[in-house]
Amino acid sequence: MAKHLTSRDKDYSQWYNDLVVQAGLADSSAVRGCMVIKPHGYAIWEAMQADLDRRFKETGHENAYFPLFIPKSYFSKEAAHVEGFAKECAVVTHYRLKNDPNGKGVIVDESAKLEEELIVRPTSETIIWDTYKNWIQSYRDLPILINQWANVVRWEMRTRLFLRTTEFLWQEGHTAHATEQEAIAEAEQMLHVYGDFAEDMMAMPVLRGIKSPNERFAGAIETYCIEALMQDGKALQAGTSHFLGQNFAKAFDVTFQDKDGKVKHVWATSWGVSTRLMGALVMSHSDDQGLVIPPKLAPTQIVIIPIYRGPEQLEAISLVVEPLLAELRAAGIRVKFDNRDTYKPGWKFNEYELKGVPIRIAVGPRDLENKQVEIARRDTLTKETMPMEGLIDRMVEMLSEIQKDLFDAAKRRLDDSIVKVDSWPEFEVAIKAGGFISAHWDGTAETEELIKRKTKATIRCIPLNNPQENGSCILTGEPSPERVLFAIAY
RNA sequence: CGGGAUGUAGCUCAGGUGGUAGAGUACACGCCUGGGGGGCGUGUGGUCGCAGGUUCAAGUCCUGUCAUCCCGACCA
DSSP states (O other), X not given: OOSOOOOTTTOHHHHHHHHHHHTTSEEEOSSTTOEEEOHHHHHHHHHHHHHHHHHHHHTTOEEOOOOSEEEHHHHTTSHHHHHHHGGGOOEEEESOEEEOTTSSSXXXXXXXXXEEEEEEOSSOHHHHHHHHHHHOSBGGGOOEEEEEEEEEEOOOSSOBTTTBOSEEEEEEEEEEESSHHHHHHHHHHHHHHHHHHHHHTSOOOEEEEEOOGGGSOTTOSEEEXXXXXXXXXXXXXXXXXXXXXXXXXXXXTOEEEOTTSOEEEOEEEEEEEETHHHHHHHHHHOBTTBOOOOXXXXXXXXXXXXXXXXXXXXXXXXXXXXXXXXXXXXXXXXXXXXXXXXXXXXXXXXXXXXXTOSEEEEEOHHHHHHTEEEEEETTTTEEEEEESTTHHHHHHHHHHHHHHHHHHHHHHHHHHHOEEOOSHHHHHHHHHHOSOEEEEOOSOHHHHHHXXXXXXXEEEEEETTOOEEEEEOTTTOOEEEEEEEEEOBO
């Protein structure tokens, strides 16, 4: 293991790459653009999954699973959807290999060409709507509220661990409703499920809003999103929820007979978050020492490290630590006693800091004498000694304190980053400084495109419940009814 | 797909005008150690990305090829 991370000041991007690998979250793999998610990274993802899954079920959704492969013809059915995804689809053309007659190895057996080529799903709308068609006849069959946990493939040109990989893990919800109103309510509800999850579990404050037409999901009428701010001042789209209108229902002919006897197309939503959240988590809280993981998602919340000389001292420490472990576990804390004799205390300190364990407890002979322990907080890198007496309650309290402090610090960063700007020269300066810029926009895709070309900034979202305020477009001076949020994004 | 860089030990890298493959770190073993990535010693570990070519001789020179990284265009 390398001893030093690149510091954030020196090269934020390199810091991120180093950290993801060194903290054991993920590695790049032998397959271009695809990553291996390692146990530490996967444990965090599982914690995210578990909580999200609970929230989905609490809002009435059920899990199901649809195929990895999608017939090519399905893709052409919804025009905007094809347009959006065609350029990044992996295509299966054959189903058999054979020994290479000219040498070693195997080659594609040309005689085993598929009648119809299969797309590896970049998202599942098409196969799902083709399936829903058969499930829906009456308004009594609605709503359909389904989620699936799956992997998808999007053939990206440039990839980065977690932030953009060719294959990634995600969940995709796909719902069908009898009315437009109900579908919109569903899309909005899921946006809030995502927002609450990000804030409660990841301690990552987000902005909730809708996308400009340019940034909308391919095939959606409206795309809702949560946007987060990374430490380097760049924005990151952390989750999206789409109101799909009747686009897919019409493309796949999904109809139902309503109470009034009329045959109607259903209304749809889809929504998803991916392993990209892992990247967001890393870039929200971590520092030059390594990861900082909010307690609610930390696979290990407290690590106990014995400091000893010889087996007798370890034995004495263990006698005190074992009951402590049991009590901490009984209090619902995920705790680990690292009594490996193969690593030294100093090495372990650094290791757990790198991995982001929220609290470290060190117990040595001095502590045994004084009936105390040394507590170190990962987020603040502070240490203090505490009496063993009342330790459990104090730990429970400290974990929630850390969770709150992480959120508060990130919230302050986000709030402080949002600046109102009313002139183009100011805009150019502000966007370089990072963060979100609140500015007027004339509402046209052309202007949005031009701003992007000039500054790399995009409209991240139009906030929900955005105050209406007459103004003039930052670039063109045309009238504008409200401010929108710009940023340079991942 | 354009522009740039790099492929040598698990990792980071050194190897002038061709001549028996190196260091640090990691790993294994031993002793000393132990409250912030310990010290000393002894070892293990390489088809020099791959394929050709030049040469008595190629990590080094030539051609091709593949891969990775960075910068652009595309994207969650």
